[in-house]
Amino acid sequence: MNDPGPYRPLTYFQLMEVSLRELLVEKGIVTEAQVAEEVEAMRKRGYERGSRVVARAWVDAEYKKRLLANGTKACEELGLEVPALKLLVVENTPEVHNAVVCTLCSFYPRMLLGIPPEWYKSRNYRSRMVREPRAVLAEFGLDIPESVTIRVHDSTADMRYLVLPMRPAGTEGWSEERLASLVNRDSMIGVAVPRV
Amino acid sequence: MAEPQFHTGDRVRVMEVFPLGHVRTPFYIRGKTGTVERYCGSFPNPEELAQMRDGLPAQPLYRVKFRQKDVWPDYRGSPDDLLEVEIYQHWLEKT
Numbered sequence: 387m388n389d390p391g392p393y394r395p396l397t398y399f400q401l402m403e404v405s406l407r408e409l410l411v412e413k414g415i416v417t418e419a420q421v422a423e424e425v426e427a428m429r430k431r432g433y434e435r436g437s438r439v440v441a442r443a444w445v446d447a448e449y450k451k452r453l454l455a456n457g458t459k460a461c462e463e464l465g466l467e468v469p470a471l472k473l474l475v476v477e478n479t480p481e482v483h484n485a486v487v488c489t490l491c492s493f494y495p496r497m498l499l500g501i502p503p504e505w506y507k508s509r510n511y512r513s514r515m516v517r518e519p520r521a522v523l524a525e526f527g528l529d530i531p532e533s534v535t536i537r538v539h540d541s542t543a544d545m546r547y548l549v550l551p552m553r554p555a556g557t558e559g560w561s562e563e564r565l566a567s568l569v570n571r572d573s574m575i576g577v578a579v580p581r582v
Numbered sequence: 583m584a585e586p587q588f589h590t591g592d593r594v595r596v597m598e599v600f601p602l603g604h605v606r607t608p609f610y611i612r613g614k615t616g617t618v619e620r621y622c623g624s625f626p627n628p629e630e631l632a633q634m635r636d637g638l639p640a641q642p643l644y645r646v647k648f649r650q651k652d653v654w655p656d657y658r659g660s661p662d663d664l665l666e667v668e669i670y671q672h673w674l675e676k677t
Contacts, residue, residue, distance in 0.1 A: 474645075516608075519659070520663075535664060536659065538665050539666050540611075540668070542607070542668045543606050544625045
């Protein structure tokens with residue numbers, strides 16, 4: 387049998403979660419099965435929805451305009467339900483590179499990008515991304531020339547951000563599906579750019 | 583809903599105050615001056631919601647754009663680099 391490691395009591399927040407969940411079940415508001423199903427659905431959710439939105443904006447200029455004007459509505463057009471999400475889409479151009487952080491906690495457009503990566507929630511990323519974004523981006527392997535303005539978005543309140551990366555050269559005539567396959571999670575947070 | 587008082591392009595200063603409790607204005611931006619980028623709509627005040635109250639009247643929320651050099655005098659990077667933060671109206675004053 388595998389060594390289970392030393393005994394660790396539940397943390398404060400684990401205890402709170404168990405207490406709240408058991409209370410909701412006891413009061414008949416949700417069932418254990420519903421909780422398990424929702425957790426499973428959240429775990430399975432990846433960033434593919436975000437990629438679809440970006441690819442559509444790349445091939446359809448009118449859609450892109452609507453996306454930049456009202457991100458939430460434009461997602462609904464594609465049949466993507468984004469409840470409780472005020473989505474702001476910020477566009478990368480040859481002059482401006484956008485990147486997203488949440489210094490207060492870890493606000494993130496989960497409905498489009500799934501569960502945030504560990505580093506997004508780390509103190510290191512959260513504190514340094516607003517202070518020395520160029521150094522942080524370089525650590526992700528992204529060197530932004532001085533001539534390009536960096537716009538960092540601190541997601542502190544009710545908005546959620548999605549970066550619309552630039553469509554790479556050499557993708558002329560590609561299908562929407564093929565384009566979507568270029569758009570990874572990091573490029574929609576702004577710590578990477580799509581490459582062919 | 584509290585009436586929105588600021589418009590895109592207005593110069594605003596974030597209040598340099600330190601209330602206790604749940605606050606969504608980061609410390610690093612307090613006392614800094616920036617420009618309203620857009621009005622984002624009005625939302626129940628999170629400071630009140632955290633106290634189990636209704637947070638009404640809803641507070642106007644803005645995206646405020648700061649020059650990195652105005653936030654961090656020793657900032658390394660282009661002088662055009664920007665930092666944008668969401669700030670509720672009751673934290674802002676006109677300059």
